[in-house]
Amino acid sequence: MKKENMHQSFEVVYRKVDECPASDLQFSFFQMVYVISGTGFLRVNGNCIAFRPGNLMLMTPNDYHNFHISETTEFLLIRINNEYVKEYRSKNINCIECLLYYASHLSGCILKQKEDEFLVKSIVECLLHAIAHKDIYDEDLTAHYVNALIVIAVRNISKIKPPGIKGNADKRILDIINHIQSNIFSPANLKASFIADKFGISDTYLGSYFRNQCGETIQQFIANYRIRLIEHRLSFSDMRINEIVNEFGFADESHLNKFFKKHRGVSLTGYRKEKKTIINS
Numbered sequence: 001m002k003k004e005n006m007h008q009s010f011e012v013v014y015r016k017v018d019e020c021p022a023s024d025l026q027f028s029f030f031q032m033v034y035v036i037s038g039t040g041f042l043r044v045n046g047n048c049i050a051f052r053p054g055n056l057m058l059m060t061p062n063d064y065h066n067f068h069i070s071e072t073t074e075f076l077l078i079r080i081n082n083e084y085v086k087e088y089r090s091k092n093i094n095c096i097e098c099l100l101y102y103a104s105h106l107s108g109c110i111l112k113q114k115e116d117e118f119l120v121k122s123i124v125e126c127l128l129h130a131i132a133h134k135d136i137y138d139e140d141l142t143a144h145y146v147n148a149l150i151v152i153a154v155r156n157i158s159k160i161k162p163p164g165i166k167g168n169a170d171k172r173i174l175d176i177i178n179h180i181q182s183n184i185f186s187p188a189n190l191k192a193s194f195i196a197d198k199f200g201i202s203d204t205y206l207g208s209y210f211r212n213q214c215g216e217t218i219q220q221f222i223a224n225y226r227i228r229l230i231e232h233r234l235s236f237s238d239m240r241i242n243e244i245v246n247e248f249g250f251a252d253e254s255h256l257n258k259f260f261k262k263h264r265g266v267s268l269t270g271y272r273k274e275k276k277t278i279i280n281s
Contacts, residue, residue: 004028009084010146012127013077020067030080030100031059032149034124038073042066042108055109056120058153060100061232076124078149082237088150100154112156123148165214172199173213180222184229187249190222227263230256234268235275241268 005028024043033042035055042051044065051057059065061082067073085100111117123145130138130145158178165173176199183189195218196206210218226248233239233247241253250256257268264271 006079006081009081010143011077011079012131012142012146013079014128014131015075015077016072017067017069017075018072019069024064024066026061026064027059027079028061029082030061030085032078032080032153033057033059034076034078034120036074036076036124036128038069038071040070040073041068043068049108051109054111054117054121056111056149056153057108058100058110058157061235076127078127078146080146080150085150088147100150100157110153110156116152116156120149120152123152169213173210175199176210176218177214177221180218181225184222184226185247185249192218223259223263227260230260230268231264231271234272244268 004025033056035051035053035057037053039050039052041048042057042065044057044059044063046064111120127142127145130142158181165177176195179195179198180190188194192203192206196203199206201209207218210216210221214221216224230244230248233244239247241256245251245253245256248256250259253268260266260268260271266274
C-alpha cells in the first residue's frame with residue numbers, strides 16, 4: 001500500500017492515464033475525482049463500482065482505493081488538505097468536515113442531484129482552463145472553484161441516506177441525522193430533549209421513532225459517528241489528546257479514553273500507535 005501526503009491547502013491536477021498502479025493507495029487528505037472521459041472501475045474499501053464521464057467521486061483519508069482503467073481515462077483530481085476542510089467557514093453549513101468524512105461509507109458518484117451535474121461540469125471546465133492558461137490571481141480564483149465543489153459535494157452527501165435507514169424513511173429522520181452530524185461538536189445540542197423539542201416530537205417517542213427508522217438507537221448513532229471522527233483525528237492528525245477532548249466536549253481525558261475504549265477495546269494512545277505503525281509500514 002502506498003501512502004501519500006500533501007502540505008498545501010489544496011491541489012488541482014489533470015491526469016490522462018491508460019493504467020493505474022495495482023496496489024492500494026491511501027491518502028492523508030480528501031480527494032475528489034471527476035471523470036472527464038473514459039471508463040473503468042474504482043475499488044474503495046473492498047467495494048468495486050464502475051465509473052463513467054461526469055462522475056464525481058470522493059475519497060476520505062481513511063479510504064483504501066485503486067483504479068482499474070478499461071479505456072484511456074482523463075481525470076481531474078481535486079486534493080484538499082484536511083485542515084483546510086476543518087477550518088472551512090460557511091454561513092449555513094455547521095460542519096463541512098463531518099459531512100465529507102461521513103462519505104467514507106459511500107462508493108461511487110456522489111452527485112445525486114441532476115442539476116448539480118451541470119454545475120460541476122462547468123466548474124471543472126473552469127479549472128481546466130486555469131491549468132492551461134496561467135494568469136495572475138489564479139490561486140484565488142481556483143480557491144473559489146474548489147470551495148464551490150466542496151459545497152456541492154456536501155449538498156449531495158447530505159441527501160444520501162445512511163446505511164441501515166429504511167428505504168421509505170421520511171424527511172424528518174434525515175433532518176434529524178443532518179442535525180446530529182452538523183452538531184457533533186456541541187454535546188448540548190445532541191441531547192434527546194433538545195432534538196425532540198427542535199423537531200416537535202416527545203422525548204419518549206424520539207427514541208422509538210429513531211430506532212424504527214434507522215435500526216439503531218439515537219445514542220448508538222451519535223456514539224458511532226463521534227467514534228469515527230475521533231479515529232480520524234488519532235490516525236491522520238497530530239492533535240493532542242486534550243485538544244480532541246476539548247473539540248468533542250468531553251469533561252477530561254479520562255472520560256474520552258473510557259468512552260473510546262468502551263467502543264474500540266483499546267486506549268486512545270494505543271489506537272494511535274497501532275495506526276502509525278500501519279501507516280509507516
